[in-house]
Amino acid sequence: MTGRRGIPRRRRTRAAAAVVVSFLVLLAAGAGWLYLRLNGNIATFDADGLSKNRPGAGVAGQNVLVIGSDSRADGNSALGGGEGDVGRSDTAFLLHVYGDREHAVAVSIPRDTLVDIPPCKLPDGSWTAEQRHVMFNSAFSLGESAKGNPACTQNTVERLTGLRVDHTVVVDFKGFSAMTSAVGGVEVCVPKDVHQGDLDPHLGSRGPLVFPKGQQNISGQKALDYVRVRHGIGDGSDIGRIQRQQAFLSAMIKKVRSQGFDPTTLLPLADAATKSMTVDPGLGSANKMLSFAMSLKDVDLHNMKFLTLPWRYDGNRVAIVQPDADTLWASLRADRTVDGKDAGKGTGKGKAGSGGGPGAPSPPAPGPVSGAGVKVSVRNATDVTGLAARAAGMLKDHGYEVTGTATDRDRDAASTVIEFGPGEAGHARALARLFPGAYVRGAAADGISLLLGRDYAAAPSSGPAGASPSPSASPSPLPGTLSSDVVSGVRSADDDPCANLSYG
Template structure:
């Protein structure tokens, strides 16, 4: 009898294959884990890098307790809640903002406010209203704390932009900016009874940087500008693609165009901002991670913001803007009239209260108060071309590069020529 000893070669092979499969699976899992770890770490580094660009300042202790109240406590990202953001443009010439070689002048080297807008985003994220407050508005400025801890007494019938100066004093550093912002917030809230939830300051260099980060902005200039002596801006009416330098000149110009008033300058600033929004939307930055990161890094470095305005909050608000649509982003100049005792200054008119009430109650502002929407359209009630097609034909660009030399149809007479600049 022959004794046969089994060797089980097949079973051993199956066991080796299983070991090999497990070994490979572990390697694949480790590789995937490494990739995920890399991506998560990269996102983390990117987040912290972007956050490091933001200059955040806490001014809450300088605002006091005598403030308008919110209907409900604010959440971290204001999800499902209305939010009011005060946007200030600083005209200090300190450091990189010394755009006209005037840094040595005491009037411009310190922190000063040049532009003030209250941005209201509705709770249902269906609209955004941006209300500009003319710097020449005569207002009551509450008692404010200065950057060095001193008390600046309350003032009556004082030019609005003096509020920022009262807080900032003679400084231009972060403490001066924070104190200037706090005094401006108190003044805005006293004027409007609208609670300011967040704030941001953009200086000269910041505006220029953001326009350049967008790759330039197509802007429709409604009338010839000849300001060679001050800003250096000389432009013919029509479409112009503005880089950061030209955009800054356009936003500041008051000579050689219009009546030289702050009110007419506000209209140009609103025109530039709406063009910037259209440009950002047309680039669809949210779908291009590289372009988005590059733009955010440049844009965030240009801002000084409230302590609670985090990157996630800014991202959420930006996504809301994208979803709302340009036609539902409205720019308004606070309704005003000349002050009876000072022809060079203005005071809020009776219609101004309707605008502030709309912001307080989170309802649409009166249409007749809207200057322009971000899509370039203007309300028929305030557009002369809506009732005078000949005026539209006269004001519209005529060269092939600017726009077709055709008279718009009656349906298009409420459309601003700015919408033609792409």
């Protein structure tokens, strides 16, 4: 039997198959060209500037630091980049992707937050001294280079949070503008009319209307203006701007998800994104970036959360609120969501109340701990009287030399932290066996210091004060619950775009 026009059906099938194979060959060739193009777009920063005493790698989740740069370099000045030739950063957030790959949270760090900046590498190869109680965004400007100092910002975030940053991404103005255009614009909401004078307070007048009040679709320069506007809305602060940036990112994620895996959208978006980013070497290829992007594909919009580091005003600067901030970082280290669920790898769909996932504190290793020849300083960072003396007694029983005890009256730490200097990593890990659930991280200072948190205060004692916990003792309690003040400020990517847009 023959088909139409007398062509045998088998012959038509072979012809169709040949067409499909030819198409696949062309597609593969195009993908190769695209791969080379995207690879050529990607710039990396020098990883030699990363601290030598970094927090240990996480057991489940991933942490990605995203920095917005207002550098004037490479055509950014036409879009409103900062003054001068020094790269500056007004925006930064730490994205934590949980081990179950079904939850994620982005924590914004206000630019004016007062933090300690550890030693950082300068363009001439020298290293700065540690700086205390300075503005967070000054880390990016250390060295005064046009591209900024992302390694220094990463070091600062690791010191601040106790979390190891797996990847760092810097996005410039031009790339951000191009990405919003590539997705066909983003739906946003403006709480009140915004004029040109609100974008540029030096204009001397309100100027023409830029954004009318209400919902609208924006892209390109207008999208950039939206996430940068600060004056004329709320109290004109960076905190209010952060809330609108979180709403914008929520809307952009929602837009990309709604379009699905459409090559006509994804390819321009990938091209714009890779052109705009400077990344750490670990993300320095199209394959690596694609692999990370695909790790987010199962995060539901409702499970993509945004919040701001717990803060309060300190004059015209921002101070970190404790114990809320320590509780937040401890929750992320344990891979627990902002609503208290264990989202570690292999724990299923965010199983609540589970303490057995990889993010939970590990039981002490068997065998005795000997501290012979090891010096430790002890600080009590809680309001529990006598905690430092209790720990010091236990340490002496194990052979440690306690160099001093003190109480930090201004702190109320949720988690116990062990900090170690150069060459002390092994001793610090051994010490951690006496403090189940303690976080171990590197520091610039020599020796080992023990900062006691509320988890140690609440841990059951296996005997009289100063006795060491037995291998069968119960593990430390899971990280504390976030306060209602922190939780009330959380935004989900599927929230109403007009809700919670301004502070003040």
